[in-house]
Amino acid sequence: MSTDLSPDLSQAIRTALLTGDKRAKVKATRALVRNWRRGELATGFSAEMPDHPAWPEGLEVLSPGQMPKRGKGGSAKNRLALWHSLAHIEFVAIDLALDIVGRFGGEMGKDFVADFLGVAADEAMHFAIIERHLASMGAQYGDLPVHAGLWQAAQETAHDVGARLAVVPMVLEARGLDVTPATLERVKAQGDSRGAAILQRILDDEIRHVAAGARHFAAFCRENGKTAEIHWKSLVKRHFRGVLKPPFNDSARLAAGLPREFYAGIA
Template identity: 65%
Template sequence: MLTPAPHDKVMAARDVVRRWRAGELAMTFDVAMPDYPARPEKPELLPPSAMPKRGRGSAHGRLALLHALAHIEFVAIDLALDAAGRFGAQMGRQFVDDWLSVAADEAMHFALIARRLRTLGSFYGAMPAHDGLWDAARETAHDVAARLAVVPMVLEARALDVTPMTVERFLQAGDERSARILQRIVDDEIRHVRFGTTHFSAVCQTRGESPVDLWKTLVQQHFRGAVKPPFNDSARRSAGLSREMMAGVACLQSPPHTPIHEMAGGSDQL
C-alpha cells in the first residue's frame, strides 16, 4: 500500500499474495494500516465535482472511460489489501485468503487496462481522476461490517449492474479487445461481491443481527449516494445479494455529505 508507482504496486501485490499462499507470511497483524495509500504523481486527483465530462460515444470518451476504470482497479488493489490487513486478525485466515485473492485480481485487472491504454496510444496518468473510492475506506475503517456493506456489497455490486452496458458500448464501437477485458473483470467481480456477502453474513451471525436490517442501516450511515435500479438481478443473485436485500435499500438516499461515488463503469461520476 505504500508503493506509489503503478507497475511496482502491481508486482508488490502479486508478491504478497504469492508469499501468503506459499506459507511464507505469518498470520500476524502487528503493523498499523496506513490511513492513505501511496499514490503516483499522475494522475492528478481532482474533487469528483471537478472531473471533466466524458464525451459519450466518441473515441476520446471511450479512452477516458478506460482511464477511469484503470483508476478504479488501481485503487481497488489498496482497498483489498487494506481489508486483509485491517480486519484479518479479527476475521481469520479465510477472510485474509479471500481479500488477498481479490487484491491479486485487481492488480491483474489494472495491468490489463493499463496495457490496453498503451495500445490505444495513451497511458494511466494521462487524464485526471478522483479519489472518491478511498473515501469509502476511510468512512468504514472502524468496522468490518460497514466495510463489507459498502465496498463489495454496494460499490463492487454496482459494477455488476453497469459494466455489461459498458461492454456493449465497446462492442458497438468495434473494440472487441476492450470489451473482452471488461467482461473478464465483471465475471471476477461476481466472486468479489460473493466474498463480501459471505463474510458479512458471518459477522451478522456472530452479532445476532439480521443481514438485511444491518446492511440497510450501514448503507444509510456510510454510503453517500443513492442505491437505485436498474439492477443486474442474475449477477447479484450469483453474488449472494437477494431481492429481499435489494428491496431494503433500493432508492435509499443517504444524508448529504462528501460524495462517495459508485464503481459504475458507465457513469460520468467515475
C-alpha cells in the same frame, strides 16, 4: 536468543499500500499474495494500515463533483476517458482489497484473509491488462484526472469491518455488476473485441468479489447476533454517501449472494 525479523503479512501489505508507482504496486501485491499462499509470509498483523495509500506521483486527484463529464460516444477522447476511469477504479480496488485484509484480517480469520488476498491479486491483474489496453491507444494511467471517491468510502468505514463489507463489496463493487454489461455491449459495438473480453473477465471476477463480501458480511452478522438484511440497510444509510440507483443486474447480484430484498427497498 534469535529474533525473527522477517516481515509478516500486515507489514507486506503496508509496504504495498505505500508504494505509489503503479507497476511497483502491482508487483508488490502479486508477490505478497504468492508468498502468503506458499507459506513464506507469516499471517501476522503487527503493522498499522495507513490512512491513505500512495498513488502515482503527479496523479491529478479531484473531488467527484469536479470531474469532467465523460461522453458515451465512440470518439477517441471518449474511449480514452472510459478506459482511464476503469484503470483508476481497478488501481484503487487493489488498495481497498489490501487494506481490508491488513486492517480487519486479524479479527476475521484465515478464510477472510484468503478471499480478499485473492481479490487483491485479481484487481492487480485487472489493472495491468487495462493499462496494456490504454497503451494500445497511446495513453497511460495518469494522463487524465481522477477522483478519490472510492477511497473516501474506505476512510468512512475504517473503524468497522461490517461497515466496510456493507459499503465496498456490497454497494460499490455490486454497482459494477449493474453497469459493466452495458459498457461491454457499447465497447463491442465500437469494434473493440479485446476491450470487450477484458470487461467480460472483470465482470466474471467481480461476481466472485461481491460474493466474498456478502458471505463474510453474513458470517459477521451471525457472530454478532444481527439480521444481515436489516444491519446492511442500517450501515449503508449511515456510511454510504451516494444513492443506490437502478437499473440493477438482479441475476448477477443474486449469483453474488445479494437478493433483491436487500437493495430494492432503499434504491
